[in-house]
Amino acid sequence: MKRKNLLIFIIIFIAVFSLAKTASAATATWDGGGTSFLWSEAANWANDTIPETGSDVTFNVTSTKDSLVDAAFINNIQSLTLTSAYTGTISLAANLSFTGGTPSFSQAGGTFMETYDTAGSNPFNLTGLTSGQITATGGTFYGPNKPAGASGSTTPATRIATVAGLQGVKNSLALKYVQTANLTSVGAFVSYIIGTASIPFTGSYNGYGYSIDGLTISATAVDAGLFGNVGTGAIIRNVGLTNVVISSTAAKVGALVGYNVAGTITNCYSTGTVSGSANAVGGLVGRMDNISISNSYSTATVTETGTGANVGGLVGNFNSGTITNSYATGAVTSSGGVVGGFVGTNVSGTISNSYATGNVSVTATAVNTVGGFAGSNGGTISNSYATGSVTVTTTGDNFSTGGFAGQSSGTISSSYSTGNVSAKRDMGGFIGWQSGGSITSSYTTGNVTGNGIEVGGFVGNNAATISNSYATGTVTQSSASGYSVGGFVGYNYNGVTIISNSYATGNVSSASHGVGGFVGWTAAGTITNSYSKGNVTGIGGVAGFVGEFGYDGLWPTISYSYSTGIPSGGDYCNGGFMGIYVTGTNTANFWDTTTSTKSTGTDCGSSTGITGKTTSQMMTQSTFQPGSNNWDFSTPVWRIVPNITYPYLSGQSSNPIIIFGKNIIFGFNMIFKL
Secondary structure (H helix, E strand, O other), rough: OOHHHHHHHHHHHHHHHHHHHHHOOOOOOOOOOOOOOOOOOOOHHHOOOOOOOOEEEOOOOOOOOOOOEOOOOOOEEEEEEEEOOOHHHHHHHHOOEOOOOEEEEEEEEEEEEEEEEOOOOOOOOEOOHHHEEEEEEEOEEEEOOOOOOOEEEEEEEEEEEOOOHHHHHHHHHOEEEEEEOOOOEEEOOHHHEEOOOOEEOOEEEEEEEEEEEEEEEEEEOOEEEEEEEEEEOEEEEEEEEEEEEEEEEEOOOOEEEEEEEOOOOEEEEEEEEEEEEOOOEEEEEEEEEEEEEEEOOOOEEEEEEEOOOOOOOOOOEEOOOOOOOEEEEOOEEEOOEEEEEOEEEEEEOOEOOOEEEEOEEEOOOEEEEOOOOOOEOOOOOOOOHHHHHHHEEEEEOOOOEEEEEEEEEEEEEOEOOOOOOEOOEEEEEEEEEEEEEEEEEEEOOOOOEEEOOOOOEEEEEEOOOOEEEOOOOOEEOOOOOEEEEEEEEEEEEEOOOOEEEEEEEEOOOOOOOEEEEOOEEEEEEEEEEEEEEOEEEEEEEEEEEEEEEEEEEEOEEEEOOEEOOOEEEOOOOOOOEEEOOOOOOEEEEEEEHHHHHHOOEEEEOOOOOOOEOOHHHOOOOOHHHHOOOOOOOOOOOOEEOOOOOEEEEEOOOOOOOOOEOOEEEEOOOOEEEE
């Protein structure tokens, strides 16, 4: 009897264990960890396990990545649940069949698309369910099985699996499209451009990571690209363009979109070449207004061959909207205009977490603004960088060239550039002309070479606010008619200008006058809590910190700042801290008499508030805190390692950057994670 009971117990235990194991194996959650969007890729599922027959499948906040039910997925599932936290799109490239005791489809979020081919036949649907087993409390559904609780329509999406199918998209511009295969040797496409100014594309196109290869367009009309003109509400996702050859003699040309008026672009890319001879030329988009681009990139080389403006590695003319988590790596070449490695012009848009690495080169008789990241910026840029060189060659005059942006009146924060800059005038390692707005927590390491006026290691011509920033590159100006050359700023001219908590360490050399380790000429504005360490060479008005200070009728100020470099060259107005004093106020400023070999702080003119100290004294905190000096070592603004370092700005090491692995720290905040 005991043996019989034991046998029964063992049988029951095995049965229960098997049921538990089966129940566990029958649950599958999409985690989007694979390289594709396909249901048949195991890495896209939790535990890298494809849903088994009879599985309960869930899409939730674990991953909002889009997904495609492909023909290689052959299992019949029991249920599919789209929670309200899922915001992606699921499309059918094969029937999705249900089986089991309680089959069901339940939707609270996301988008679900049943599909048919371009002829409106061969549908792929949910199968094995009754209408009562398909329910929704939210989300969007396209297809004949649309439940009452979902928005959308009973019209399914259209599958694109051939080049002919892609060519036909131009004929139905408001539909939903799903690409289900790679398209090769697409060839000449100018007759099939999707959307025009009169009838823009307003539907959606999801490429699901499949490529469109060999697209060729040679256009003479505006709005050239795979999509010519994209209108309000359009969505373009997961489209990959490879080996494009796009050219146009008219405005607004890009590999993906010529003119995006109010659509959304996500997770798209382009490779190949894009060229134009008119306005708005971009590696991905020619011009964009009030839209968003995210997680997208272009490696295409971009060339502008005419007299047009607004040329960029990713976008030519960015009027408004947002760009996030995107990049451009292609070289950008132009014969003039507003040119940038990432965007040509950012009028009022917001760009974040993006970068450009391509070299930017302009050859012209006259040039406007050129930058490694943006030609011109009137919007907001943050957490972004440029590493390409910027070169301008002109037989005439040029304005505003910078390693990051040529000109900016907007806001730039937590960004940097590393490329060398070579041009003529109004040029800086980071910004050529900062005409307004602000720059915070940014830096440049590129060398700057010019042969004209207003050349700076960080900004050439400044009329705005700069804080917590630095430049380490050398600055060289070779023209005898050039002036206002500085290690940080060339010319500081506006009364509202404030430069604070910043520094320059590169050597500065000029064939003219008004040369300073920090500023060449500051006619107006405020500089505080800053320093320079580079050696300075010029023909007059040369000093460790500022070459020329003040202007008739203006009253600039410098406070709590110092210099250590050697000023040399010429035979007039060479001072340890200041070359020429005209007007203004100095408060608690210092220069190193040992390293500079200068015994006078100002060689031409006279000002209080500038004190010379030996190197030993400059490495002693008490030097900066007697009487009315009162440098802030308490908050602190400044730190010092006694007898080892000069004062350095709070949050910096004496190097003065703190680097932990791939994290670059500036101040108390991490501003880059490389």
